[in-house]
Amino acid sequence: MSRAFTCREMVELVTDYLENKLSRGDRKAFEKHIAGCPGCSRYLEQMRLTIKTLGRIESRHLSAAAKRELLDAFRDWKG
Ligand SMILES: [Zn+2]
Numbered sequence: 240m241s242r243a244f245t246c247r248e249m250v251e252l253v254t255d256y257l258e259n260k261l262s263r264g265d266r267k268a269f270e271k272h273i274a275g276c277p278g279c280s281r282y283l284e285q286m287r288l289t290i291k292t293l294g295r296i297e298s299r300h301l302s303a304a305a306k307r308e309l310l311d312a313f314r315d316w317k318g
Contacts, residue, residue: 242268249279253286 242264244252249272255261256269273280 244268244272246272246276246279249273249276250282253279253283256283257286257290 249269252261252265252269256266261269273283
């Protein structure tokens with residue numbers, strides 16, 4: 240049973256992923272998507288750096304702005 244996440248779902252899940260809150264199956268699907276998607280891979284790296292900088296994520300807060308940015312970026316990448 241392989242689930243495939245869309246980029247939009249990935250944005251929703253990235254904080255859970257980094258906080259180890261995903262189920263094993265979701266985690267696998269997440270990592271599979273990351274491996275094949277430069278945009279989400281870059282986003283994950285950004286989130287990692289942000290957490291490192293801030294100590295922890297203010298998920299609600301941060302993701303609203305970050306999400307918008309990312310989704311804008313995806314529009315460019317995917318035409
Ligand atoms: Zn993606």
